Amino acid sequence: MRSTATPNLLQPLPPISISPRNPSLLAHNSLSNLPKRTLDITCASKRSPDDYHATLKTLNSRGRRPRKSLGQHYMLNAEINEQLVASANVEEGDLVLEIGPGTGSLTNVLIDAGAIVLAIEKDAHMAALVRERFADTNRFKVLQEDFIKCHIRSHMLSMLESMGSLSEKTRYAKVVANIPFNISTDVIKQLLPMGDIFSEIVLLLQDETALRLVESSLRTSEYRLINIFVNFYSDPEYKFKVPRSNFFPQPNVDAAVVKFKLKQAVDYPAVSSTKSFFSMVNSAFNGKRKMLRKSLQHICTPVEIEEALQNVGCLATSRPEELTLDDFVNLHNSIVRV
Template sequence: MLALTSLSPRPSPSPATPPHRRPPPPRGRIRPTSAVATAASDGGGAGDDYHSTIRSLNSHGRRHVPRKSLGQNYMLNARVNEELVAAAGVEVGDVVLEIGPGTGSLTAALLAAGATVVAVEKDKHMATLVRDRFGSTEQLKVIEEDITKFHVHSHFLPILDEKSRGTKKYAKVVANLPFNVSTEVVKQILPMGDVFSVMVLMLQDEAALRLANASIQTPEYRPINVFVNFYSEPEYKFKVERANFFPQPTVDGGVIRFKIKDAGEYPPVSSNKSFFSMVNSAFNGKRKMLRKSLQHLYSSVEIEAALTNIGLPPTARPSELMMDDFVRLHNHLGKV
């Protein structure tokens, strides 16, 4: 869950970490503690995180069962939430968007870090649970809505303007995201560099690795990789073993951090829309040469000439082009 507090300016592009910021968590994996592992495996044990989750799920005489249709798996290990908050560099005064707060375990970590949290929850029962858990604190606003239909600008720009005090401020996104909406959220949030500076998500581990590290000429390389690198600088942070979740899923989780670019940092293309239209068209025939998959946009002769002029073979396929190659190809074809 994310917290909203007074925002800090967009981080400097310098790789140095300011001394007042908490360092990012170490790479690696987070295994369940013995108590949490016991709770996750047999529904019992003495783990505080487990019992806190169960109390929340059974609050006010209601039993809230995680809904498979919404991809709900709740976090049992408080350390994971703390690492998510640290990976985003959440500090006192930050404004944070949290997606799908569930029982509120990540929300608690964000509030403890001093943030003001806007939590967007599709499940009205879980939204009520989070409101009940945290009471009337002014640091938390719970909105019952589907994140894919959520009007980010209308909610966040007024908050950011209020806290800016004459200096441009940016919010952050921190979420233990339902695995079934990860791609939609990434596509929705990354182009919002006017609102957000950082997004830290826990996704299915394979998805996190694919978004951060997919290389050209591999089966994992897709248009979403070009999209992610166009709008952000992704970094895989650590693996979270499945026994940390309730109910236990069939896959592990993985945490990825996106440093979101603002518009001035985007690669230079004449039109973002036409650029991604070209990229998506190229991958529609992933195994085809570009002179075939793009021939509905340009002639084969024009495509071959453009590839040659940017230093690529005329027989190149989409899986062989890095993002910068696609940018140069798009710009060259735009002059045809």
């Protein structure tokens, strides 16, 4: 059994060698008309990776214990962090959003990969810890906010604007994060419609959630509204499983990494109104055990719904878990008048 005994003092961070450089990062085209305020970025030598003992030392040195109310489970395996970063194909000059940096173990790997990191941390103590830890680099900024309530679009646009347009190649920001399991659905709902800002989102999720998001099949109890949402806005991919033994404190479930490749608006399914589409799908799944001719009768008559279902190749008695994303798109375009 691995010992959990740790020294009382933190090991000092290795010295950082700074040399000037110019990043090659272009903000999204929507920012092209904004005034350019160039953000000078410097590159640093590689930092020592965080491991099991380093993470516990950091927490012990501050007298911090993981807070269950915040869903805090700290990563103890540096290799997992490296695989997270590799899954997002993080390159020199990429702007990366991290949600819940904690002790900064993943942040450390992101900066080593050449990323400029914007971190959102709800816990004021942990925000102060990572702000102090990475004070010697201008590749890191932390905001002490609740991610679910913060204006992330505004924050990202501000960061992209400050970087300016330094090449003709358009590049988007990325998200790489080990998020609390209890906010995973809220995070996904907030981020996936932001394909104009993010190209890829790589999240460490509860394994059961990861499987449900990526692999849920029609006609099963696991097929839900969130599956329609995820596939409308992205192409999800289950990357790899992470055993629960890699976290402190150890959760009751295993985790997994999922990569969402975000779609651009022009690639979304062709619906007359995204708002009315998801309103219809939400109504369908709110009455999951009901036939659609019953749960959607506030939109049009049951007879019209039956006819529309048959016209798109579905049974008149269909229930929501029997329809694919394309089926819902075709049904919406048949019965919803915007």
